[in-house]
Amino acid sequence: MKLNLKNPIVFFDLETTGTNINTDRIVEICYLKVYPNGNEESKTMRINPEMHIPEASSAIHGIFDADVVGCPTFKEVAKNIARDIEGCDLAGFNSNRFDIPVLAEEFLRAGVDIDMTKRKFVDVQVIFHKMEQRTLSAAYKFYCEKNLEDAHTAEADTRATYEVLKAQLDRYSELQNDIAFLAEYSSYTKNVDFAGRMVYDDNGIEVFNFGKYKGMSVAEVLRKDPGYYSWILNSDFTLNTKAVLTKIRLREMSNLITK
Incomplete structure (x- = not known):
């Protein structure tokens, strides 16, 4: 089902040095910008986190210290990313709990003031868990009837998340094809801050x-x-x-x- 959009929506995924939203850093970001007319733009970039990438994290996403040598730091690309997502709603898989808080921290460290208070956040994982209780790879298989190749690469996960949301709208008649509704439905709590404190x-x-x-x-x-x-x-x-x-x-x- 084609998304019913009032604003562009950016599906995005982060690969990071770890799972601590306070201290861990982005090593790869992919975002897929979908316009109300259905046009799409995507971008993937490696980021130098300015810290060691732990082996346990590298084992998951396949990105090692040597892979980010010469890559820009987040501070060097922060303004470009902020410009790309300006005026857009945001969507991801487990994004409300992880990707959005981590991205917000990176913007703050970089000294880039980005207002997210008027944006809608659609967390496809929450919709999935409320409906089926599984993982992204399982969600992709369940909804799209395809295997998720290159899982835990930012680009593959971003594209899969977008396709899963469209398939969820096709499957569940109770879901409204409206970003405000989906943002409300995919949130367990109404957070004041991104970490939910x-x-x-x-x-x-x-x-x-x-x-x-x-x-x-x-x-x-x-x-x-x-x-x-x-x-x-x-x-x-x-x-x-x-x-x-x-x-x-x-x-x-x-x-x-x-x-």
């Missing part, structure tokens, strides 16, 4: 999603325990989490001044 509750209030203040209003915690803000800023949380928390804190301080 803060989420919106049923009333649209930002609440902490971890630790001793789980379920409590972020604004209320910042008022009652100002030291909690400093603790988060000095602890091992993502740059995005810290930036979002700072934005909330500044907003609340401004509200107090204007009252």
Whole structure:
């Protein structure tokens, strides 16, 4: 089924040095840009992560230190990538939990300010898990009746994710061919930050999603325990989490001044 698009949508996949969204880095990125008229543009690039690629990670995606020698760093290509995805919704496989947080961290490290708050995020894995409970290779076989060749290369995984989403729309009549619907359906929680350390509750209030203040209003915690803000800023949380928390804190301080 052809996607019903109001905006271009970028399907993307990352290969990385590991699975820690705070500290691991991108070694390969592929993105497939699909326009509302059905036209497609794709790009794949190797990235020098400026750190050693652990052997365990290389065993999965086949990219070793020697393969990224001479490749650009993310900082060197960040503005081009930001320009390519400007005004686009985003889609991936496990992207809400991993690829989008990692990409956001890389942009922040590179000093590139990219606003993702107005974008829709479609996570094809979440749709798959809600419907069938399997992996990308199994999803590709199940929905597209083809074997996924070159699994764990960014380009193959990106293309497979796009094809799986179209096949899901063909298979499930309850899925609406609408990116806003798919973004809502493919999200388990309404995250405030990409790592999900803060989420919106049923009333649209930002609440902490971890630790001793789980379920409590972020604004209320910042008022009652100002030291909690400093603790988060000095602890091992993502740059995005810290930036979002700072934005909330500044907003609340401004509200107090204007009252």
